[in-house]
Amino acid sequence: MDVATPDGPIAALAAVPAAGGCEFQAAVLVPGFTGSKEDFIALLQTLAQAGRRVYAIDLPGQYESPGPEDPAAYTCAALGRCVTDLIRALDEGPVHLLGHSFGGLVTRETVLSGEVPLLSYTAMGSGPSGIAGTSAANARALMALLGDSPTSEVLAAIWWEHFDSQARSSVPTEELYAFLRDRMLANSPIGLVRMAHEVTSAADRTGELAAVDLPKLVLYGENDDAWPPQVQSDMAERLKAQRVVVPGAAHSPNVEAPETTASALTDFWNSVEKTRKP
Structure with a gap:
């Protein structure tokens, strides 16, 4: 489905209970850098079966949501406003908001704006500021490859030279390989460059987020290799948030331990x- 917003259509997957109504309030899940709505497929129906949309x-x-050619549209703040507009457009009343990885940096902007009613906020596999280590190096390498004038043609060349063989060897089916290829090539090249910059340079806004009167959860895999588990644990303490560590999972517990x-x-x-009654 596409959700109409002032900034254009936002592609979404929606799940509802297979039987019965929606007893509880809706939830909105936001993916990370180079991710998409499909990252949450393994969660959607299980979450919906509890009685919520x-x-x-x-x-x-990203993937099936068109984006503008303006790099300023892909800052955390700008994307956070888009999430705000999406929540308004859904017209579900107060929602539970979750951001995975870079999506956590984006959705905290939605929370901090205070412009839409929220019931809770979850940072999943996300940290207090920009990523470091190998993940940051990979993001910066992609920025360098895309260059100052990123185009779809440049992105396609990068895929075939740097990512194709790894994707083919690391996924179990041709269908999944084709999806990963098509998703990467559908991304806005300008958006990729700016989002890579944002995910590596985001400031620590934990203090501001802690001051927002909203139930918070920090959930991450015990083997997360993007933001170290201890960094996320410290963030949870600063936020006075609940904390869940998912055994056996790494950076994407939504995929690794759904x-x-x-x-x-x-x-x-x-x-x-x-x-908290809405």
């Missing part, structure tokens, strides 16, 4: 709704 989206410039992750999210969201 759940939306997973592509940010502008049942455990869905159970933790449902427990958190339901507990919030028991104490």
Whole structure:
């Protein structure tokens, strides 16, 4: 489905309970850098079966959400405003908001704006500021390859030279390989450059986020290699947030341990709704 917003259509996947109504408030899931709504497929129906409507989206410039040619449209602040507009357009009332990885840096801007009613905020596999280490090096390498005048043709050349063989060897099916290829090539090249800059240089806004009166959850894999687990644990303490560490998972517990992750999210969201009526 496409959700109409002032900045253009936002592509989304929506899940509802297979039987019965939506007893609880909706949730909105926002993916990370080079990710998409499909990153949450393994979670969606399980989350919905608890009695709520759940939306997973592509940010502008990602996969099936078109994005503008203006690099300023891909800052954390600008993308956070797009998430705000999306929540308004869904017209679901107060929602539970989750951001994965770079999506966590984006969605905290939505929280800090205070422009839409929220029931809770979850940072999943995300940190207090820009990534470091290998993940940062990979993002900077992609920026360098795309250069000062990124185009779809340049992005395609980068895929075939640098990513294709790895994708073919690391996924179990031709269908999944084709999806990863098509998703990468559908991204806005300008958006990729600016989002790579943002994910590596984002400032620490944990203090501001802690001051927002909203239930918060920090959820991450015990083997996360983007933001170290200790960094995320420290952030949770500073936020006075609940903390869930997913055993056996790395940077994407939504993919690596979907049942455990869905159970933790449902427990958190339901507990919030028991104490905070929308």
